[in-house]
Amino acid sequence: MADIAEPMAPPMVAxxxxxxxxxxxxxxxxxxxxxxxxxxxxxxxxxxxxxxxLGKSPIQFFQLVHQGGFGTAFSIQNTLQRAAPLILTALxxxxxxxxxxxxxxxxxxxxxxxxxxxxxxxxxxxxxxxPMVALIIMAIAGMIFGALWVGxxxxxxxxxxxxxTISSLLLTYIGIATMNFxxxxxxxxxxxxxxxxxxxxxxxxxxxxxxxxxxxxxxAIGVLLAIVLxxxxxxxxxxxxxxxxxxxxxxxxxxxIPVGKLIVICCLIAGACAGLAGFYEVAAIQGRAxxxxxxxxxxxxxxxxxxxxxxxxxxxPVAIMFGGLVASGGLVQRRMDxxxxxxxxxxxLTFVVLLVSETLYGRFKIxxxxxxxDRT
Amino acid sequence: xxxxxxxxxxxxDAVRAYSLKTxxxxxxxxPLTALDDVSISVxxxxxxxxxxxxxxxxxxxxxxxxxxxSADRGKVLLNGAEAKIANPRDARANGIxxxxxxxxxxxxxxxxxxxxxxxxxxxxxxxxxxEKAGLEAFLxxxxxxxxxxxxxxxLAAGEKQKLEIxxxxxxxxxxxxxxxxxxxxxxxxxxxxxxxxxxxxQRKEVSVIMITHxxxxxxxxxxxxxxxxxxxxVGGGKVSELSVEDMARMxxxxxxxxxxxxxxDRAPGDVVLDLSALYAxxxxxxxxxxxxxxxVHAGEIVGIAGVSGNGQSELVEVLSxxxxxxxxxxxxxxxxxxxxxxxxxxxxxxxLPEEPLKNATVPRMTVAENMAFRTFDQPPSAWLGWWLSVGxxxxxxxxxxxQYRVKTSSPESAIADLSGGNxxxxxxxxxxxxxxxxxxxxxxCFGLDFxxxxxxxxxxxxxxxRGAAVLLVSEDLDEILxxxxxxxxMSAGTxxxxxxxxxxxxxxxxxxxxxx
Numbered sequence: 001m002a003d004i005a006e007p008m009a010p011p012m013v014a015x016x017x018x019x020x021x022x023x024x025x026x027x028x029x030x031x032x033x034x035x036x037x038x039x040x041x042x043x044x045x046x047x048x049x050x051x052x053x054l055g056k057s058p059i060q061f062f063q064l065v066h067q068g069g070f071g072t073a074f075s076i077q078n079t080l081q082r083a084a085p086l087i088l089t090a091l092x093x094x095x096x097x098x099x100x101x102x103x104x105x106x107x108x109x110x111x112x113x114x115x116x117x118x119x120x121x122x123x124x125x126x127x128x129x130x131p132m133v134a135l136i137i138m139a140i141a142g143m144i145f146g147a148l149w150v151g152x153x154x155x156x157x158x159x160x161x162x163x164x165t166i167s168s169l170l171l172t173y174i175g176i177a178t179m180n181f182x183x184x185x186x187x188x189x190x191x192x193x194x195x196x197x198x199x200x201x202x203x204x205x206x207x208x209x210x211x212x213x214x215x216x217x218x219x220a221i222g223v224l225l226a227i228v229l230x231x232x233x234x235x236x237x238x239x240x241x242x243x244x245x246x247x248x249x250x251x252x253x254x255x256x257i258p259v260g261k262l263i264v265i266c267c268l269i270a271g272a273c274a275g276l277a278g279f280y281e282v283a284a285i286q287g288r289a290x291x292x293x294x295x296x297x298x299x300x301x302x303x304x305x306x307x308x309x310x311x312x313x314x315x316x317p318v319a320i321m322f323g324g325l326v327a328s329g330g331l332v333q334r335r336m337d338x339x340x341x342x343x344x345x346x347x348x349l350t351f352v353v354l355l356v357s358e359t360l361y362g363r364f365k366i367x368x369x370x371x372x373x374d375r376t
Numbered sequence: 377x378x379x380x381x382x383x384x385x386x387x388x389d390a391v392r393a394y395s396l397k398t399x400x401x402x403x404x405x406x407p408l409t410a411l412d413d414v415s416i417s418v419x420x421x422x423x424x425x426x427x428x429x430x431x432x433x434x435x436x437x438x439x440x441x442x443x444x445x446s447a448d449r450g451k452v453l454l455n456g457a458e459a460k461i462a463n464p465r466d467a468r469a470n471g472i473x474x475x476x477x478x479x480x481x482x483x484x485x486x487x488x489x490x491x492x493x494x495x496x497x498x499x500x501x502x503x504x505x506x507e508k509a510g511l512e513a514f515l516x517x518x519x520x521x522x523x524x525x526x527x528x529x530x531l532a533a534g535e536k537q538k539l540e541i542x543x544x545x546x547x548x549x550x551x552x553x554x555x556x557x558x559x560x561x562x563x564x565x566x567x568x569x570x571x572x573x574x575x576x577x578q579r580k581e582v583s584v585i586m587i588t589h590x591x592x593x594x595x596x597x598x599x600x601x602x603x604x605x606x607x608x609x610v611g612g613g614k615v616s617e618l619s620v621e622d623m624a625r626m627x628x629x630x631x632x633x634x635x636x637x638x639x640x641d642r643a644p645g646d647v648v649l650d651l652s653a654l655y656a657x658x659x660x661x662x663x664x665x666x667x668x669x670x671x672v673h674a675g676e677i678v679g680i681a682g683v684s685g686n687g688q689s690e691l692v693e694v695l696s697x698x699x700x701x702x703x704x705x706x707x708x709x710x711x712x713x714x715x716x717x718x719x720x721x722x723x724x725x726x727x728l729p730e731e732p733l734k735n736a737t738v739p740r741m742t743v744a745e746n747m748a749f750r751t752f753d754q755p756p757s758a759w760l761g762w763w764l765s766v767g768x769x770x771x772x773x774x775x776x777x778x779q780y781r782v783k784t785s786s787p788e789s790a791i792a793d794l795s796g797g798n799x800x801x802x803x804x805x806x807x808x809x810x811x812x813x814x815x816x817x818x819x820x821c822f823g824l825d826f827x828x829x830x831x832x833x834x835x836x837x838x839x840x841x842r843g844a845a846v847l848l849v850s851e852d853l854d855e856i857l858x859x860x861x862x863x864x865x866m867s868a869g870t871x872x873x874x875x876x877x878x879x880x881x882x883x884x885x886x887x888x889x890x891x892x
Contacts, residue, residue, distance in 0.1 A: 024788045235764050237753040244749065247738030254696040254727060254736065255749045256717035 031367035036307050039357040043350040050345060056336055068331035069324025077214040081285075082297075083323030084215070085110065087222035088277035089301025090319055091229060092150065092270040094310035096164070098233055099266045100246040101157065105150050105168025106274040107298025108175035113146030113275025114282045115179040118198040118289035119187060121205065121282075131205050138201075139279045146275015147268040149175055154267025158260040164267075176294055183290055197290035207284040218280030223316055225273060230312035242266060274298060296344075300326065303351050322347075393583040394455050394471055394550040395420040396441070401450030403436055410436040413450070414609045416602040418551075420455075421580035423573065425594040425615070426587045428604035429627055429826050431796075434587045437604070438553050441585075442467045442474055454551075468496070473549030475540045477556050479528075487524035487531070487539050491546050514546055520572050532890075533683055534565030541573070545582070554586040558593065559851060562683055563886040570597045589627075590854075591620045605629050628826050637837030637859075644861070645674030646709075648814050648845035654704035656694050664690035666869035668704070670847075674813075677836070677846040679860030679877075681853055683889050687869035688849045692818045695847070696727055708814060717753065723814065726750075726807040728800075728836075730819035736803045739792035743784050744773035746791045747806045780805035797828035808835055812844045819850055833859055853885065867891045 048058035069079045089106040096103035117138040124134040153171055156162035180196075182188075189199040207216050233239035245252040245259050252259050277297060282289055304322055308314035329343045396418045403411040411433045418424040426434045440447045443461040452459050454470055461467050467474075481490045492498060492507050515521055522531070522539045531539065537557060544552055552573070558566035574597050576582050588594060594601055594615060602612035603626040611626035649672040658664035664687045672678045682688055693699035695706070697715025706713040708723045719725070729735035737746045748769045751757050756768035773787040782801045784794055791799060800820070807815075817836060821829040836859060840846050850856050856863055857877060865873040865888040873888035 024786055235766075236762055237758050237764055238762070240745070240748075240752050240764055243741065243745075244738055247741055248734075250698055250734070251736050251738060251749070253698045253715070254729065256697060256715055256720045258716065 027367045031361065031364070032309050032311070034367070035357050035360050036309065036354065038360075039354045040307070040350065042357075043346070043353040046349050046353065047346045050349075054338075056338065060336060061332060064332045064335055065325060065328045068328025074214075075324075075327060078327045079320060079324040080213075080215045080219050081323070082326045083320040084218040084222050085277040085281060085297040086301055086304050086319035086323055086326075087226055087315055088218075088273045088280075089298045090304035090308065090315045091222075091226060091301075091312060092146075092274035092277075092298075093302050093305035094308065094312055094315060095229060095233075095266050095270045095273070096150070096154070097305065097310040098239075098246050099242045099263055100249060101154070101263065101266070102165045103150060103153060103168050103267065103270060104165055104302050105153055105172050105298075106270075106277075106301045107294070107296070108168070108172030109146035109149040109271045109274035110278040110281070110298045111172075111179050111293050112149045112175040112278065113142035113271075114278025114286075114293045115182070115198075115289045116145035116275070117142040117279040118201065118282045119182070121201045122187070122199050125199070125201050125205055134201075134205055135207060135283060138283055139276065142275040142279030142282075143272040144275070146273070146278060147271035150267045150271030150274065151264060154264045157267075158263045172298065179289060179293070180291065189288070195290055197288045200288045201283065202287070205283070206287060207280065216280060216284035218277070218284055221276070221280075222319075225276075226312045226316055229269070229273075233312065238262075274301075300347060303347055303354075306351065306354055391420050391580040392550055393421040393577065393580050395422075395583065396472075396551055396585070397453040397456075398437065398441065399451050399453065401437065401440055401447045401452070403433075403440055403445055404448050410607050411440065411447070412607045414604065414607070415450075416609065416612070418583055418585055418600075420583055421577050423577045423584045423597060423599045424586070425598035425601040426585055426604065427589065427591075427594055427601055427623060427627060429589060431606075432604040432627070433607040434604055435555065436607075438474070438555065438585070438587060442472065442553065465496075468547065468549070471548065471550040472553065473544035473547060473551070474553040475537070475544065475555065475557050477559055479536050479540065479560075481528045481536060481539060481543070483529035484527055486527055487522055487542075490528060490539065491524070491543055494543050494547060496547075511546075515542075518542065518545065519575055532565075533560045533685070534562065534569065537561060537565070537569055538572075541569070549582070551583045551585070554584065556587055556589075558588075558590070560684055562889040563853060563882050564890060566593070567596075573597070591623060594623065595620065603627055637834040638841075639837060639861075640841035642675050642841070642843075644676040645843065647671045648674050648709055649847060650705075650707040652705050652707070654691075654694065654706070655702040656690055656699055657702060658687075658690055664869055665694065665704075668866075668870050670864055670871055670874075672814075672845040672847050674845050675840060675843045676861040677840050677848055677859050679856030679863045680847070680849045680866050680871075681856050681863055681885055681889060682851075682866035684851050686867050688851075688866055689818070690869075691866070692729065692816060692849055695816050696729065721750075721754070724811055725814045725816070726810075726812050727816040728803065728807055728818070728820045728832075730822050732803040733792065733796070733799050736807075737791050737799060740790050742788050743777070743782070743791050743794070743802055744770050744787035747773045747776055747787075747802060750806055750810070776805040776809060777802075779809070797824050800824060800828060800832060804832065804835055808839060812839050812842075815839050815844050815846045817846060817848045817850075819852070820848075821852070821855060853882065857882075865889055 051058045051061055068075055070076055089110060092106040092109060093103060120141040121134060121138050124137060149171055150168060153164045153168040156167050157164040183198055184196040187198050188196050207218065209216055210220055233242065241252070241257045242262055244255065245257055245262055249259055278293065281293055286292055300322055304315060304318045308318045325343055325346070329340055332338055332342065333340045397416070399415050401411055401414045402409070414433070414437055426437065428434045436445065439445045441452055441461070443463045443466050446462065452461060459470055461470060488508060488511055491511060492502060511524060520538060522535050522542060528536060528539065537560065541552065557569070561569065570593060573584055577584055586598065598615050600613065601615050601618065601623065603610050603623060605627060610629070651668060651670045654665045654668040655663065656665040668691065670678065680688060690699055694701050708725060711723065713719060713723070733739055748757055752764065752769065753761060757765055759765050770787055777784060777787060780801050782805060783798050791802060794802065815836070820832050820836065824832070836846060836848070848856065848860060860877050862874060862876050863880060863885060864871045865885055867889060868891060
């Protein structure tokens with residue numbers, strides 16, 4: 001609709017008006033918290049109906065999730081252990097989202113990055129390199145290969161206009177197949193007859209735990225990266241240019257912002273995050289690369305990023321929440337005699353409800369700034 | 377199928393046209409009263425103009441008549457009886473048809489196919505022989521013809537517009553509503569089309585309601601007029617009894633209008649923008665710019681006129697770095713132009729694109745952030761070229777908001793919350809507050825109210841008077857004649873006519889717009 005304006009009206013009295021600044025920001029922030037929370041509640045209700053239809057008790061389910069994810073010191077550490085890769089894979093979605101891309105290739109970048117870490121570890125371990133040096137090289141290899149994986153999708157988008165959502169998803173399958181190809185072939189550890197894997201890196205080369213806990217350093221690094229990337233996006237000229245591009249690429253081009261370059265850089269950062277998650281899965285949990293790397297962290301990370309509205313700081317608590325859900329999966333499965341796909345049903349429901357709830361922004365008066373006379 | 381019956385035509389065999397009245401129609405959108413108690417009356421066979429600024433409520437009124445919106449109060453009488461129109465299909469069944477600003481024909485189908493499939497009773501399997509015979513008989517009754525056996529995409533804009541009208545007549549619509557129907561036509565095409573419609577109304581074959589903001593069209597073609605302002609009907613009557621000044625006063629009300637910009641007398645300076653042999657493709661990969669040459673000097677406004685779709689938007693996109701150049705050279709002040717921030721800042725190139733909310737802002741970012749697009753990576757907004765200093769950015773925004781009288785509740789409001797005129801003003805503040813050497817302007821007044829238009833035109837003129845080179849691309853010929861020093865006509869991706877504004881006229885320009 002066009003507007004009814006009073007363009008020649010005298011300027012507003014400045015000083016008193018600006019007091020509204022803070023209240024506008026608070027209202028906007030509250031909306032960003034309230035609507036995802038509302039979506040969570042709705043999906044919990046829908047999931048309860050699903051359980052009731054199966055003849056199971058929703059109350060028992062949520063009690064078990066609480067117990068298995070957050071009930072004891074052990075379960076909390078288990079949860080945090082699983083939150084670490086989720087923070088990193090969620091960042092791999094959130095950073096491209098800031099520049100307007102729906103990039104869902106975190107799973108592929110995690111697998112490729114993890115596999116690259118495990119592969120480069122073989123000569124390092126057999127050559128008896130110092131563990132510190134070996135881990136740094138492994139981490140860098142994981143980040144580079146993860147960055148390449150998402151970077152390819154970003155480059156195709158920039159250079160040829162290929163839809164990045166599709167290409168990053170398909171690259172995920174290529175990544176998984178590539179790892180399987182090597183793990184079952186050239187790089188297979190023949191001393192392990194059970195599961196095709198690369199050679200174990202051995203306890204001496206594993207990433208240590210955060211002192212006083214049973215949680216590996218990946219959690220601390222993930223939290224640190226989330227904070228650093230949040231600052232990068234909100235407080236630097238780079239982040240400003242990214243936000244302008246993500247909000248309106250045409251306007252960004254007209255301002256001379258190097259849109260293509262920023263797209264590729266964001267994708268490289270994203271891939272490096274997911275690749276780092278793969279490194280920690282190999283060097284802190286599995287000790288080798290095999291099919292266990294394909295655990296769905298990359299896909300759950302998509303949900304985490306969307307629920308956090310691609311805000312790097314908000315990703316931390318949301319990742320912990322979903323870490324708890326993943327951690328309690330085994331307990332739920334045993335106690336309630338539910339298949340382990342049940343948790344995936346809850347995740348899927350949450351995602352759909354969340355996407356629907358996107359349409360609610362701007363609909364509630366309480367979150368809106370007071371309407372000025374000429375707003376239409 | 378629709379069960380509504382056609383209202384019976386009024387008495388008298390010759391009168392096929394319908395009359396229409398709205399009585400006290402009101403429409404409220406949240407805090408905005410878009411229409412307030414509007415009553416208009418259109419006699420059978422009358423050519424009625426609906427005049428008003430953008431946002432005055434013309435479109436809303438028409439949409440209430442057509443059933444796109446349901447009015448909150450009031451009713452619509454068709455031939456004296458209340459018509460219940462809940463959706464556009466009801467309107468059609470009642471004999472009311474609308475021609476929109478933009479074409480609604482299927483471009484890949486022929487005119488004949490477009491007409492036949494538009495029928496509500498179109499069969500699943502067509503007997504084309506029979507349909508063609510029917511169309512031929514129909515065309516013979518019509519005052520004008522359009523080639524029906526070529527794809528619509530091959531027709532000129534004027535022909536397409538005629539086909540849109542033919543479609544309504546083919547569907548036996550007796551009341552035609554036209555929403556700014558001439559904006560895509562050359563002046564010659566527009567006059568021809570409106571003349572034909574006028575002939576049909578005089579023969580009482582149809583009634584016409586035409587939305588417009590062009591006085592020329594009202595005085596030349598309409599019988600009667602209703603003027604809307606801010607959702608209210610503020611006047612109207614027989615066109616023959618009203619002067620243009622009367623209508624303008626009703627339209628604008630007592631809002632003070634900034635005086636027309638004064639053109640300082642100055643000789644043009646050096647060449648600032650030199651475009652030589654530009655080639656570029658459109659989105660479909662077809663040539664949009666084809667050997668495009670133009671020079672713009674310091675202290676002059678060069679207006680590019682043309683029927684929309686002849687490469688104007690692609691030209692603007694090339695100059696704003698939004699579209700790759702296939703071949704040719706853009707030279708600004710003797711330097712090859714590269715669309716990057718360094719170039720923009722060094723050569724002092726600025727731009728006012730059309731639809732600023734879509735093309736020049738990030739709607740969900742704040743007013744302060746949007747105003748910083750030019751300067752966010754320079755001190756004082758940036759520290760070491762890397763760290764964003766929010767304080768100075770906000771201080772600057774406050775100063776600009778005050779200086780350019782942008783109405784916003786706070787610099788922290790999302791710019792999408794501002795009205796169109798205020799968005800444009802915020803963009804003006806960003807682009808024109810510094811020193812400008814080259815200004816690229818595209819349809820700067822689309823969708824803005826009168827006062828904003830005057831303000832923006834004055835600002836553009838001021839830049840010219842200060843010595844900036846201005847390239848003005850506009851679909852509004854009056855705007856070009858008003859502002860430009862030289863007019864260049866663009867057709868099929870190239871400039872085929874350039875003349876100082878003083879030594880040309882509408883007819884001459886129109887001829888070249890049509891590609892001759």
